[in-house]
Amino acid sequence: MSERNQLLRLNDIKKSFGSIRALEGVSLEVNEGEVLALIGDNGAGKSTLIKSIVGYHQPDSGEIYWKGERVNFKNPDEALERGISVVYQDMELIPSLTVARNLFLGKEPTNRFGQLDFDLMYDETKKVLDDIGLASMNDPELPAENLSGGEAQSIKIGRALHFDADLLILDEPLRNLSVKESEKVLETVERTKEQGIGTIYISHNIFNAYDVADRFHLLDSGRTIDEFTKEEIGSPKELIEQMKKVATQRPSP
Numbered sequence: 001m002s003e004r005n006q007l008l009r010l011n012d013i014k015k016s017f018g019s020i021r022a023l024e025g026v027s028l029e030v031n032e033g034e035v036l037a038l039i040g041d042n043g044a045g046k047s048t049l050i051k052s053i054v055g056y057h058q059p060d061s062g063e064i065y066w067k068g069e070r071v072n073f074k075n076p077d078e079a080l081e082r083g084i085s086v087v088y089q090d091m092e093l094i095p096s097l098t099v100a101r102n103l104f105l106g107k108e109p110t111n112r113f114g115q116l117d118f119d120l121m122y123d124e125t126k127k128v129l130d131d132i133g134l135a136s137m138n139d140p141e142l143p144a145e146n147l148s149g150g151e152a153q154s155i156k157i158g159r160a161l162h163f164d165a166d167l168l169i170l171d172e173p174l175r176n177l178s179v180k181e182s183e184k185v186l187e188t189v190e191r192t193k194e195q196g197i198g199t200i201y202i203s204h205n206i207f208n209a210y211d212v213a214d215r216f217h218l219l220d221s222g223r224t225i226d227e228f229t230k231e232e233i234g235s236p237k238e239l240i241e242q243m244k245k246v247a248t249q250r251p252s253p
Contacts, residue, residue, distance in 0.1 A: 131161065161197065
């Protein structure tokens with residue numbers, strides 16, 4: 001495997017909310033063309049960590065480096081402009097709008113008369129559908145309400161890629177999806193790797209994460225517990241055993 005360029009590096013990130021210590025010194029890195037699975041139970045600190053990365057929360061201490069430059073994003077829009085896109089589990093498409101309108105929502109192209117350029121939107125949407133493995137759909141005018149859950153999730157990822165994301169952060173992307181729909185999303189994630197996109201894949205479902213992840217970063221109670229490559233951990237069952245070991249070693253409240 002050729003050496004990959006580092007996209008994101010976190011050094012000793014800490015965050016508290018009053019007396020609650022949400023993050024207690026998390027360090028990790030993500031490289032081009034790889035998927036880092038961020039694994040942990042509810043309350044492990046996963047959501048706080050990603051919100052601290054993109055500026056929704058400001059870390060109390062620690063360092064964030066993006067493409068080698070130390071950064072401190074003031075808000076998620078600033079992170080997005082620099083190429084970090086978050087697809088949240090509760091982010092929905094607008095059912096009554098077409099696939100194309102959802103894809104370009106808030107960033108619609110216009111022609112020289114200031115009118116929406118539907119031809120350009122439709123052409124670009126077809127390219128995105130092809131990129132994310134939905135070329136068979138081939139209908140930019142399809143209402144989003146007619147999409148399956150897996151197709152809708154893939155469209156969200158495709159939107160992020162179309163607007164030049166170098167790092168995707170996927171927050172529980174398979175929640176409430178069927179097995180078939182989950183497979184479609186996982187195929188889309190695999191395609192992002194082929195395009196050199198880095199991904200942080202947040203999940204509590206180890207079996208789903210194992211299918212696409214190159215490395216696994218285990219969080220518990222705001223702390224980094226361990227990190228493994230897929231080769232080091234061997235199987236999802238071994239990863240589950242590590243998580244069980246963490247649970248048994250956790251101090252009693």
